[in-house]
Amino acid sequence: MSEPSYPLWRHFPEPALLASRDLDSGELIFPALSADSPLAPRHETVPLAGVGEVYSFTVIHPSPRSGEAPYALGCVDLPGPVRLFGRLCGKPRPAIGDRYAARPDERFGYVFEAVRA
Template sequence: MTITAKYCNNCNYILHADKNHCASCFSDDLETKELKGLGEVYSYTKIHAAPKDYADIAPYYIVLIDLDEGLRITGRYIGESVEINQKVKVDNVDKNAYIFKALEE
């Protein structure tokens, strides 16, 4: 599965797909590109007291992922445990959230 992002054609800055102007140079000359969805865990937290909509899956992990292409995004992690610098890949998108799992090496 891939992730959509935008690249600034003026300064090559990478942005989240929902942005309309570059945060670096303020250009609106953006191009949509597909990212591989591969990266590593920068940080994480385990949610035990979940909001009502997610109570049925608690406890679960929220992860901050540094994608290989340079974008840092937040998502949910599927698995029993997670570690900093662990290699992951996007597995699915659920309720507008990226779902990551460990990358089998």
Template sequence: MNPLPSLWGADSPSRLLGSRHIATGELVFPALPGHSPLADQYQVESLAGEGELYSFTIIHPSAKSGINPFALGYLDLEGPVRLFGRLTGGERPLIGGRYRIVADADYGYVFEALEVRP
């Protein structure tokens, strides 16, 4: 038996799963596992599939690594909840830009820009 809950829900398009505290309404990510002592205080729900970029940084790995620079950022979703993840695409990220959460085989999920900037 897998002790960790899935990151993704079964709805289509698939959404990340979080847990909302029943008494306070606070939304957390990832969803609490069912065996957690706190599980009865939370209900699992799907997170919004899109959000606004709050902040980002560009990572410049060593040239010896052969890895190209990439961006990591925080995405604000309704709930409210803030997620950290990798941003995809060749353009420089834009704070306040709209991003969609998509599944990724290497990282679990990534943020993909929705708006094309001139």
């Protein structure tokens, strides 16, 4: 996998997705803007809280010929506020309001893993 021109994650002290916050309005943009973006001077790069709640989801049922098992995709509301779309892992079927944590993923950049109560 090739490295993006700007980082998606901050890995220390704990992994956190990176966003850009508008210095005037506080609005968050995900993913973070690259340093060479004309908008960069008006934004700061900030880590996003890693745990949020499922807002909406769907379960995808790939063709049996693909060999892939069904999987869930959904929108997760993180504090900030920011709503992200991604793969939901760790439960066969998520529910609205379930808590999920963002984690790095080689294939997709990030996925959401169910948080056990």
